[in-house]
Amino acid sequence: MDKIKSKKKNYISLLIIRSGDIIDYKNISFISRFISEQGKILSRETNNLTIKQQRYITIAIKKARILSLLMFKNKY
Template identity: 70%
Template sequence: MKPSFRNTSPSFRNTSKPSFRNTSKPSFRNTSKPSFRNTSKPSFRNASKRFSPNQQSFRKRLSPIRPGEQMDYKNISLINRFISEQGKILSRRTNRLALKQQRLIARAIKQARILSLIPFLSLK
């Protein structure tokens, strides 16, 4: 009769398999997450809104260009409203214009300058 080696294990072989997984799972639910935002200090946006005494509701401002007016290089009375005393084109925020209107006004001002209808510089 042959001896059975299946039941007996050699000394160089370990029968228990190595476990790479930790069987006890850590509990993350009880630990608090690190807070990246400091809640003790108010932000500048909230502080400025809080301390403004006359807070007006934001409403859409009317455009300074009337619907019938042409935004053209020939309309110098309209163009002069959007030029500063130094002869610079005023910003969109100052002009209260839409983006498309500001582009058209800037193009009209540049064309009028090239055609010498308005000066490049105003030395006052």
């Protein structure tokens, strides 16, 4: 029998949330690391985050976009 290979991709994440990091919409330098070049929010699997951390990151990015601290799309 052939072994069934897992389709899950292995990502090496450099975006680790430490205990001292504050997930807040005002911390633009921190939350901009979780946005792609096109302006999309990166997935949880790409960032290697927990569900709770991804939810807080998404909420912070959306608040920052509404308050015009971050752009919805990249200009280029």
